[in-house]
Amino acid sequence: MRPWLIAALLLPSMPALASNDRAVDILHYDVALVPDIAGERVTGQMSITLKATDKDVTAVVLDSGELNVTSVAHNNRALAFNQHDGRLRITLDQPAPTDAPTTLQLHYEGAPPFGLEFAPDRDEVYTVFSTSQWMPSVDAPDERATLTLSLTLPPELKAAGTGRALPSRTLPDGRVEHRWMLASPMPAYVYGLAAGRYQQATVPYGKNTLHLLSVNRSPQQLKQIFARTGDMLDFFADKAGLPFQGDYSQVLVARTIGQEMAGVSVMSEAYGAEVLGDPDQIALIAHEVAHQWWGNRVTCAGWEHFWLNEGMANFMTAAYLQHAQGEAAYQAKIKAWRERVESLRAKGADRPLVYPDWNAPTADDRAVVYQKGAYVLHLLRAELGEEAFWRGIRAYTQGNDGRSVVTADFQRAMEKAAGRSLQPFFSEWVYP
Template identity: 30%
Template sequence: MNIYSKLLPAIFLLLGTGGLTMAQDVRADVQHYNIFLTLNDQTDKISAVTAITVRFTQDVPELSLDLVGRSSRDTGMAISAVTEGKVKVPFKQHSESVRLTVRAKKGEIHTYRIAYSGIPANGMIISTNKFGKRTFFTDNWPNRAHYWLPSIDHPSDKATVEFTVVAPAHYTVIANGLKKEETTLPGQLKRTRYAETVVLPTKVFAVGVADFAVDHSGDVTDIPVYSYVFPENKVQGFQDYAKAVEILQFFIDKIGPYAYKKLANVQSKTMFGGMENASTIFYEEGSVGSKFIEELIAHEVAHQWFGDAVTESSWEHVWLSEGFATYMTLVYMEHKYGTDTLKEELRTDRKKIVSFAARRHTPVIDTSRQGGYMQLLNANSYQKGSWILHMLRRQVGDTAFWKGIRAYFAAYNGRNANTQDFKREMEKASGQDLGTFFQQWLYTPGMPIVSVRKGTEPHTMIIEQKQDSLFTFPLEFKATGSSALQHITIKDRITVVRVPGAEEIQIDPEINLLIKDDWK
């Protein structure tokens, strides 16, 4: 996900919507969602039936699903019936959940059909686009699917999904997976069905319904790439979104196979700059014509590997999604535009990290947070996560780094992973003990604050770590008047460096270290 509002960088939104804390029912594992949606042009009310297939991991008397109930503001979902086959299932609906009386045994698989209707308060944006045309777009991240979908709305529960949408016939429907049906119905309606056979977390479920112009941008091997844009933007939109073809090929070559059978790039009403819905990426409607469009597309396409195919097991590990997508974007830009572009992006990102650290003294992996997940959209998760990958790449070397990245993806494709899983794969690939590296950069707040000053002895410089917790890191520097790059390891509070014939040193000239430079 790209969180730049209107694609203007450096403004992180601490949004108040969504991100509610819910009790995940770990006794159940959803296998499949079969979602039937009926939409109309007269009201914002949706009518739905969702069939949820669940495998139980324990004997249970009830199943708890996330679903926002009807509120006093006339939004929310009201359930009319729950059935298993032809048998009614007792249920009790609460403000944020519904509890089904099921009496299921460990290992059993059951399918429950839940009929409901209402106006989504969040998670599905029913509005008009910038051209005044009515549109419908799901917008589930981080855990807002339950505003319109009964579900286990947590990234650790991944399932296949099928969508059947009945809507006025003038609309085009796009969703996860491949289109299986498009049928004209009486009353100027149309039924469209999509099915995704790869398991997904609910955060990247997607349905978009609008008047679209559609272009087949090209193919990457046997994967068709499409652009869905508002007709008024089709000339520029088709040109912009076609960049995804080259980007998709780059990441396949760099990381491993693409997990899905299509890639659709969709102009939408998402509240984010971009949203990495699996195989069906939503970009905010102002993205067409933006000078940042190539970076935005690269970020969201990278998420198809990291965030979608390999999904963080819990929210404190969201850097495995956002940090990875941010760094893979830089890697793509480095590939296309050269190392100087990479360095400039790293400089810019380092400034954002330093600024964020001055406001919030928290580690990248913040286990203290309960709910309020929108606040994870910050420089720790994005830019610092990206910088950590860059430093890891420099520490272990390119060959071992990409070997580890590919091994990590291969091992956890279609699964969940946490930071220790990634660490284990990188240690195997590099043959190095990365315990200190991961501990200090991911579990410790802040970064090295480095002061450099002249020593009391001739031709010496004193390098001092001024932050509270000491870091161990390789430091590159050049002495004035010399082009030679010198390397030392910093691990103490004070390090004295001999630089014969030099009055000053330039530290980190190649932009390989996340530090705050406190020069004296």
């Protein structure tokens, strides 16, 4: 099995950093990357601004994957550090204050086994989960920070990245530094980028712009493939009660099962060809668009509540297909989910949606989160009726925008919309 597919199937499967390692709050990452696409390596330097949440914090622990950190400093003074089992432990030269931020400087390099994907034959590099494989970070869904990202590339390459695009800079050696700023704090796992010898199309979307990129597809073909993106954004914004913020980039890359990032989604060139052949095959596009609200802006606090990301995105995809393609398209999704749940039960693999842990999920575990999670939302829709259900979804999304949540947060919002307890329903379908 190819490494990219292994990564896609496994992630996110790592536990969040233990709470006793999280005595700091990461406020901002400032990351500068220089990828070597032909050599499938990356060199990076970064500043991390953090604030201690407890007194007498003398160490900072970050996820660092298989990167090799070469130096760490604070105020130009070298700090001691060590790496073990994908973690970077930095010993501070003095306790971090709780009333003011501290900034650390890191240099690193590596050949990530996954997370940062290289396609040298296309002069392409892009990210798929596992942010800590290309930048040391707290790679957990309940840690949110802002980001400044730069990517130095040959001048013939185009790029998309997380955040608002800043003016690029041409360096003395002719390379171009592409830059982005993410002003709204988000989990590090939704940071990302893509760069390659892309053809590009741009489509106005209100005051913002949709950016469509691919090596293989012409600008006109890209507009055909992503023709419904604006309508998807409008639909989900209405259901969320929150408008989409900023530009949105959709990139067809060498290979992936699909990946959402903040303001960026990547899908495979093969999938793009499929949509060109059948314009109704837009479910994956819708799924990644839905994540811009459910997953990115409202994020599960831990992977044991992962269904709040993926079950919701799956359900919202079906709701969009109902809107765009009719009731039969929606019912086809419901039928597939119900059959998958029945097959899980038949083999004894069915589980509640809230997991005790999410360290080594199987394919069946993922079916519970993605397919059963979506099916349970459909059942809840039937239980509450249209008005109360969508009122609850809107209140849940608006009330938790920019937050990391647990299932109880969702239950409370839906109960308030219903005007009654939903504990029997949640006890049957959701909780252990």
